[in-house]
Each structure stands twice: as structure tokens, then as C-alpha cells.
Amino acid sequence: MAISMSSASVDDSLRQELMGKSVDSGFASSGVSPNTKGIINKELTGASFAGISTDFEANITKAIDDYISDVNAKLDELESTASPSDAFKGSTVEKALSTFVESVKNVAKAYVTDLQNAENQIIxxxxxxxYTQDTDLSTNLNSDSQSINES
Amino acid sequence: MADFSSMEYGYNSDNVDTYLAAIKDTALQNAKSAILATNGIKTVCDDNWEGKAKENFKSNLDKDAQHIADQLDSLFNILNDEINSVQAAMANKDESLISAD
Structure with missing residues (x-):
């Protein structure tokens, strides 16, 4: 009987499968859509370092409140700096002038309170x-992680 | 000449000017200086915050403080006008109280 070559062959089907796979732009070709795809190729804008400390809100709010206290203390010196009775005599008019000066002071303090509230609101x-950014980005990342794992 | 401090009723122009100057040059100026002294807040910002948002906050803070300082100027003008109105009313009354023959 003539000798003929064996039909044995090597199964490299898994290699073929492997070589057919590729990651498209860093994401599995099965269709993961990065949530930040729209900004991936954009030039980085903003500071190279951005963030807030653990005690950011408490520390800055305290600094604002201390600043406001200093301003109010100076406004409280309005009546003690000089008195209308130095310039006018007459018990009723003196009292009315003092009330007027106090009203002016109170309006000033109201503006200062508005400033305090405005700055603290921003902080x-x-x-x-x-916090919201932290949550949003982690949601996006977790979604992409799951998509990659399923691809 | 009568002593103003012992008067029951009246006004003294020199004292009015001194009063208003004290308010403007001391009380008002001190309050405005305190309002514009935002460095303490900005230093704490620098220690606890980084980024463009921080720089914009600091810049806006100074503008906000200047806005409040401007309101103090307006309030002083109101006080100044009111005090001078009282003085003018009393001066006019003094002038018209007795007619010279």
C-alpha cells in the first residue's frame, strides 16, 4: 500500500478567532460607546490641576463668616464714632437723628448679609x-466597564 | 458767646461738619476697608481649592465686595443729605423767626 500523507491537521481555530478580534480606538469593537466620546479628541481646557479639599466648604464658609463679623463690627462703630447730638440740640430731633443713623447702619448690614449669603451659596x-461630577463620572465609567466585560 | 453744649435746642454748623467728617473719614472708611479686605478668604481658598473656578470665584469676590463698598458710599450720601437738610431747615427757621424792621 502506498504511503500517503496523514490528514492530521492543527486546529488553530482559536488563534484565527483571536486574530479576528481587535479593539477599536481603545474600546471593544462590539459597540461600547464611551460616554465621554464627544470630548475625547478635544484639546484639554481648564487648569492642569483642579479639585477641592475635604474641608473645603467648612473652611471657606468660616473664612467668609469671620470676614462678615469684622465688617459688622466696623459698622457697629458708626454710632460710637460721633453722635448727632454733637451737632444738634433738641431731645426729639436728637432721637430722630439717632434712629435715622441706626436705619442707615441696618441697611448697610443688610447688604453685608446679602454678600455673606451669596458667597456661601456659591461655595x-x-x-x-x-460631588455630582464624582457620581456622574463613576456611573459612566461603571457602565463602560460593564460594556467592555460583555463584549 | 453762648456755649452750644449747654443749649436745649439748636444746631452748630461747625459741629455738623465735624460730625459728618467723622462719619465719612472714620466709620465709613473703616467699614469700607473691612469690606475690601478679602485676602483672608482668598488665602483659605488657595489652601482648599485649585482650578480655574477658584480664580474666577476670587475675582468675582473682589467685585462683589467693591459693589457693597459702593453701597456704603451711597448710604453716606443719604445720611449727609439728611443731616444737611435738618441743618438747613433749622437755619432757615432761625433766619425767618424774627423779621428786622
């Missing part, structure tokens, strides 16, 4: 924005 919002 609280910055803290919330960072």
Missing part, C-alpha cells in the same frame, strides 16, 4: 457640583 454649590 456650597461648588461642593455639590464636585
Amino acid at each position: 456650597a454649590s461648588v461642593h455639590t457640583a464636585y
Whole structure:
């Protein structure tokens, strides 16, 4: 009987399968859509370092409140700096002038309170924005992680 | 000449000017200086925050403080006008109280 070559062959089907796979732009070709795809190829804008400390809100709010206390203390010196009775005599008009000066002081303090509230609101919002960003980005990343694992 | 400090009713122009100058040059100036002294807040910002948002906050803080300082100027003008109005009313009354023959 003539000798003929064996039909044995090597199964490299897994290699073929492997070589047919490729990762497309860093993501599995099965169709993961990165949530940040729209900004991946954009030039980085903003500071190279951005963030807030653990005590960001508490520390800055305290600094603002201390600053406001100093301003209010100076406004409280309005009546003690000089008195209308130095310039006017008459018990009723003196009292009315003192009341007027106090009213002016109270309006000034109201503006200062508005400033305090405005700045503290911004700081609280910055803290919330960072927290929200942290949550949003981690949701995106977890979704992409799952998609890659399933691809 | 009568002593103003012993008067029951009246006004003294020199004292009015001194009063208003004290308010403007001392009380108002001190309050405005305190309002514009935002460095303490900005230093704490630098210690606890980094990024463009921080720089914009600091810049806006100075503008906000200047806005409040400007309101103090307006309030002083109101006080100044009111005090001078009282003085003018009393001066006019003094002038018209007795007619010279």
C-alpha cells in the first residue's frame, strides 16, 4: 500500500478567532460607546490641576463668616464714632437723628448679609457640583466597564 | 458767646461738619476697608481649592465686595443729605423767626 500523507491537521481555530478580534480606538469593537466620546479628541481646557479639599466648604464658609463679623463690627462703630447730638440740640430731633443713623447702619448690614449669603451659596454649590461630577463620572465609567466585560 | 453744649435746642454748623467728617473719614472708611479686605478668604481658598473656578470665584469676590463698598458710599450720601437738610431747615427757621424792621 502506498504511503500517503496523514490528514492530521492543527486546529488553530482559536488563534484565527483571536486574530479576528481587535479593539477599536481603545474600546471593544462590539459597540461600547464611551460616554465621554464627544470630548475625547478635544484639546484639554481648564487648569492642569483642579479639585477641592475635604474641608473645603467648612473652611471657606468660616473664612467668609469671620470676614462678615469684622465688617459688622466696623459698622457697629458708626454710632460710637460721633453722635448727632454733637451737632444738634433738641431731645426729639436728637432721637430722630439717632434712629435715622441706626436705619442707615441696618441697611448697610443688610447688604453685608446679602454678600455673606451669596458667597456661601456659591461655595456650597461648588461642593455639590464636585460631588455630582464624582457620581456622574463613576456611573459612566461603571457602565463602560460593564460594556467592555460583555463584549 | 453762648456755649452750644449747654443749649436745649439748636444746631452748630461747625459741629455738623465735624460730625459728618467723622462719619465719612472714620466709620465709613473703616467699614469700607473691612469690606475690601478679602485676602483672608482668598488665602483659605488657595489652601482648599485649585482650578480655574477658584480664580474666577476670587475675582468675582473682589467685585462683589467693591459693589457693597459702593453701597456704603451711597448710604453716606443719604445720611449727609439728611443731616444737611435738618441743618438747613433749622437755619432757615432761625433766619425767618424774627423779621428786622
